[in-house]
Amino acid sequence: MIQIKKEWISKILITLLMFTYFIPNFSSIDRIGNQWFYLSIICFLSFIFIITEANLYSNIKSIVFDKTNGFYLIFIIWALLSITYSFNMTEAIVTFNQYFTIFASFITLKILLINISEGTRFILKLLLVLLFLEVAMSLIPILVDLEKGTLESRSFTYSGAAANVNITAFSLLYKTPILLYFFTIEKRVFLKFIYLLIFSSTFLIITILGTRGAFIGMGICLFSYGLYLFKSEKKSINKIKNFGYVILSTFIIFSISLGVSAKGEDIISRASTIRLDTTDGSVNQRLRYYQQGLNHFLENPLLGVGIGNWKLFSIEYDKQDIDGYIVPYHAHNDFIQLLVELGFLGLLFYSLFIFYSTRKLFKMDLFNDKINFLFMGIAAIYLLDSLLNFPIARPISQLFLISFLCLISLYRKKSYD
Secondary structure, eight states: OHHHHHHHHHHHHHHHHHGGGGOOOTTOSOTHHHHHHHHHHHHHHHHHHHHHOHHHHTTHHHHHTSHHHHHHHHHHHHHHHHGGGOSSHHHHHHHHHHHHHHHHHHHHHHHHGGGOTTHHHHHHHHHHHHHHHHHHHHHHHHHHHHHHTOOBTTOGGGOTTSSSHHHHHHHHHHHHHHHHHHHHHOOOHHHHHHHHHHHHHHHHHHHHHTOHHHHHHHHHHHHHHHHHHHHSOSOHHHHHHHHHHHHHHHHHHHHHHHHSOOBSOOHHHHHTTOSSSSSSHHHHHHHHHHHHHHHHHHHSOSSOSOTTOHHHHHHHHHTTTOBTTBOOOSOSSHHHHHHHHHHHHHHHHHHHHHHHHHGGGGOTTSSGGGTHHHHHHHHHHHHHHHHHSOGGGOHHHHHHHHHHHHHHHHHHHSOOO
């Protein structure tokens, strides 16, 4: 009975961590400040619970100093040291607190999962619930505007749990392979239909948000799902039926999106601009940010400018191209951002942590039903997001990342069926 109580407390604390997605903005322009604050509070409460439970407290040292997590710890220490030479120490402290909060959340999540007998299933179902709620937050205002005839492409109103349409689109995409997994293994027709409806709604939202990187991500998602079905041991007729339902739903939503009257570019016009040239303003802007960041790194390859300080130095590089009050707040590439702020070693420690956390995905005989193909799809989608946007600065993106890495860690211990 006591163990069951502890398990439920652990589940509640993990759920509260994930509830960060839905913290309101309280009239602020960007809700991430509230999200970071809330996440810090839940981490503190979770830590109090952990140190009062002997079986959990005894695992802190082994988890923190695990080889893989050790690289993450070194990265955090390196970021802390960078405060000492940062031009703006206040900004560095604020950004470091965000990085440390995610690190603490990761360690907390791994420790709490020790108390949960079916941790893998719990995390998968929790991510599925998060996807459902995120879809609802974006879909409801879309349907309202559709009824009014005021639907608008890439509207901030549809950004749901994020304050940015690109972040929202990728946040939905992260969890879509998990949704497809549940759709495939589900035998009840009604629930299978619900999963397919959520998938269709997700794709519809992505088309209306018009995030070009997410269009590529959707292709990655469908490709990884095809590999998963092809390599699984399911009957061939079931493979064809499941893949057929998903592709048919995609085609129907694609057709509907073409017929929906929305202010702004339609999906065809938006997707046709996916190319590496400088004729598109957004592409040109990103390429300019990348070049500026790399140029600065070559001049300061060892230490960087200090955590959180690139937003200040980038103004000097981009001052001739700044439009109004829009400044290059992020490099729009997490790896370049880490290079310019923490130097080569900072990026190295972070990359080693990610590499060692995900390398097991490439052992094809690791999981039942080859679910690792879906997991590789998730990893590829997150990598794409990191190359195009700034998920490292968004609490909801980082929460998904650490949840995903915990899933992989659980799979290393035993297969899931």
